[in-house]
Amino acid sequence: MAGTRRKLALIAIAAIFVTLLSQNTLAYYSLIGKATNVVTSGDIQLVIHEYTADGSPFPEEGVYIIPGDIVGKTVVIENVCGHPFYLRVRLVNGIDSQELSAEEVFRVNLNESAWTSREDGCIYYNEILQPGESTPPVFTQVEIVGDKVDQNYIGKTLTLTVTAQAVQSEHNPAQHPWEAAGWPALDGEVTG
Amino acid sequence: MRRLYSLLGAVLAVLLLITPVFAQGQVIYDGNAGSFVFEPGSDYSPTDLFTGFKDVMPGDQLEQTVLLRNDADNEVKIKVYLRSLGAQPDSVEFLSQLRLSVEEAEETVLFDAAADQSAQLTDWVYLGTLYSGGELELILRLDVPVTLDNQFKNLVGYLDWEFMIEEYPVEDTDPEPPDTGDESGLMAYGLTFCLSGILLLFLLMPRRKQEHNT
Numbered sequence: 001m002a003g004t005r006r007k008l009a010l011i012a013i014a015a016i017f018v019t020l021l022s023q024n025t026l027a028y029y030s031l032i033g034k035a036t037n038v039v040t041s042g043d044i045q046l047v048i049h050e051y052t053a054d055g056s057p058f059p060e061e062g063v064y065i066i067p068g069d070i071v072g073k074t075v076v077i078e079n080v081c082g083h084p085f086y087l088r089v090r091l092v093n094g095i096d097s098q099e100l101s102a103e104e105v106f107r108v109n110l111n112e113s114a115w116t117s118r119e120d121g122c123i124y125y126n127e128i129l130q131p132g133e134s135t136p137p138v139f140t141q142v143e144i145v146g147d148k149v150d151q152n153y154i155g156k157t158l159t160l161t162v163t164a165q166a167v168q169s170e171h172n173p174a175q176h177p178w179e180a181a182g183w184p185a186l187d188g189e190v191t192g
Numbered sequence: 193m194r195r196l197y198s199l200l201g202a203v204l205a206v207l208l209l210i211t212p213v214f215a216q217g218q219v220i221y222d223g224n225a226g227s228f229v230f231e232p233g234s235d236y237s238p239t240d241l242f243t244g245f246k247d248v249m250p251g252d253q254l255e256q257t258v259l260l261r262n263d264a265d266n267e268v269k270i271k272v273y274l275r276s277l278g279a280q281p282d283s284v285e286f287l288s289q290l291r292l293s294v295e296e297a298e299e300t301v302l303f304d305a306a307a308d309q310s311a312q313l314t315d316w317v318y319l320g321t322l323y324s325g326g327e328l329e330l331i332l333r334l335d336v337p338v339t340l341d342n343q344f345k346n347l348v349g350y351l352d353w354e355f356m357i358e359e360y361p362v363e364d365t366d367p368e369p370p371d372t373g374d375e376s377g378l379m380a381y382g383l384t385f386c387l388s389g390i391l392l393l394f395l396l397m398p399r400r401k402q403e404h405n406t
Binding site: 029030031032033034035036037038039040041042043082083168170171172181182184 | 217221226227230234237241287344348349351356
């Protein structure tokens with residue numbers, strides 16, 4: 001009986017040693033850490049600048065005109081984001097009268113060396129506008145067409161609104177800007 | 193004097209070249225502190241590893257790496273695991289538009305799905321065993337569809353990942369721990385210092401001799 005006990009004790013001691021040794025292969029401890037990763041999407045942004053002939057900002061309240069006047073008004077557009085883009089503008093005439101038409105009351109001296117007028121009614125900038133850069137002027141003068149503005153227009157307010165749209169040029173190759181993909185609908189414009 | 197400035201400029205340039213740059217995301221297990229260090233972080237999240245996925249635009253195909261490193265001492269090795277918890281609820285719509293893939297050393301694709309999903313990383317995935325100083329690199333690719341709509345501009349998407357380590361003692365049968373690289377940086381600085389000193393002495397010696405002669 002005593003011999004059996006001794007054998008059991010030896011087996012137990014051996015088992016303890018085996019257990020201790022095998023514990024070496026167990027992990028000391030584990031640790032979990034969380035990383036919150038972030039993806040952000042970009043955007044393209046532009047600003048329309050309007051100046052008078054002397055380079056000062058064009059007055060928001062407008063100017064008084066008479067038929068045949070030529071008003072100095074320079075319009076340039078600046079890329080104020082980190083991405084290059086194609087650019088187009090539209091000129092929209094308006095008048096505060098239901099009876100009178102504002103069509104063809106203004107004539108601008110379009111800068112055709114840098115801009116191309118298309119049949120869709122838009123004027124496209126011929127180049128890609130790089131971040132931080134501004135376009136050459138779209139035009140520098142607005143003529144009030146005498147043939148179109150008669151006595152009936154006295155006291156009315158005529159408006160010439162410049163709107164602009166841009167579409168990214170990265171991953172969007174095009175031989176001409178009007179052939180670029182992704183031009184937004186004509187109501188999604190920046191107005192100047 | 194001009195030569196001395198040129199020499200100092202050259203030494204500075206060399207030092208700048210051997211200074212480590214942390215352009216990639218890094219997950220460092222610091223055994224002593226018993227914690228992870230996530231670098232570099234961003235303005236959006238201090239544990240942000242997606243250094244290269246900012247200001248993304250339609251059509252972008254971006255790639256970056258995330259480096260995992262064991263900075264614990266030589267007595268332990270770690271098994272590293274990764275799982276994704278997916279996009280945070282308010283980021284799902286945006287991130288579901290993007291496709292993300294994660295590869296380990298360009299061999300094993302660990303994840304390839306819409307970026308909001310946890311997909312193949314829903315459960316813990318074993319990445320490897322790292323000895324002290326050991327490193328492991330993950331390659332991340334993000335595809336932004338060229339058709340991504342305007343409604344997704346100027347958005348921020350949050351994607352949570354968890355890293356887990358299990359620490360084990362190094363056994364006699366384990367391979368020799370790899371070089372941690374810590375000494376190599378010191379050696380490079382030391383070598384640069386010695387070479388610069390020798391060069392400086394060499395440049396100054398003839399000048400002294402000339403002065404002595406005159």
